Amino acid sequence: MPIIVNLDVMLAKRKMSSGELAEKIGITQANLSILKTGKARAVRFSTLEAICRELDCQPADILEYVKEV
Numbered sequence: 001m002p003i004i005v006n007l008d009v010m011l012a013k014r015k016m017s018s019g020e021l022a023e024k025i026g027i028t029q030a031n032l033s034i035l036k037t038g039k040a041r042a043v044r045f046s047t048l049e050a051i052c053r054e055l056d057c058q059p060a061d062i063l064e065y066v067k068e069v
Contacts (some may be wrong), residue, residue: 004064007036010055025050 011018022032027047034040035047048059055061 002066002068003038005036005038005040005062006064007032007051007062010057010061014055016055021051021054024054035049 011021018032018036019029022029042055043063048062049057051057052059053060
């Protein structure tokens, strides 16, 4: 998949657990896990905004496009 999710990297940089982030942004740990593993087919802007707010980052810090070869 050409979109890479670097949520684990940002969580580690901010020394925050997945459970803590899920609680702060109001989604389940299961849904956050689906996003972290790249299995999500879509992300709501409101969810992306909440993640960026809590991790003090930009969307590009979390999502990366990699061209398929």
